Amino acid sequence: MRRNWCPNMNHRRSDPPVRYCPTCGEAVNANILTKKCSDKEHANSRMDMYKYCVHCGLQLIT
Numbered sequence: 595m596r597r598n599w600c601p602n603m604n605h606r607r608s609d610p611p612v613r614y615c616p617t618c619g620e621a622v623n624a625n626i627l628t629k630k631c632s633d634k635e636h637a638n639s640r641m642d643m644y645k646y647c648v649h650c651g652l653q654l655i656t
């Protein structure tokens with residue numbers, strides 16, 4: 595169970611534009627369907643310093 599305070603603003607929005615929080619990987623909007631990502635998308639997310647993929651919740655940086 596993750597109970598750490600997460601600074602990502604998606605947790606405070608009523609309708610976040612992404613399914614997963616890029617900072618902690620928690621699902622922030624269950625209404626958005628999980629997407630099948632390509633390696634390129636994950637590489638782009640890594641360059642944006644995202645710890646988790648916002649589309650599929652995969653951990654990008656360990």
Ligand SMILES: [Zn+2]
Pocket residue numbers: 600601602605615616617618619620
């Ligand atoms: Zn978070």
Ligand SMILES: [Zn+2]
Pocket residue numbers: 630631636647648649650651652
């Ligand atoms: Zn992904």
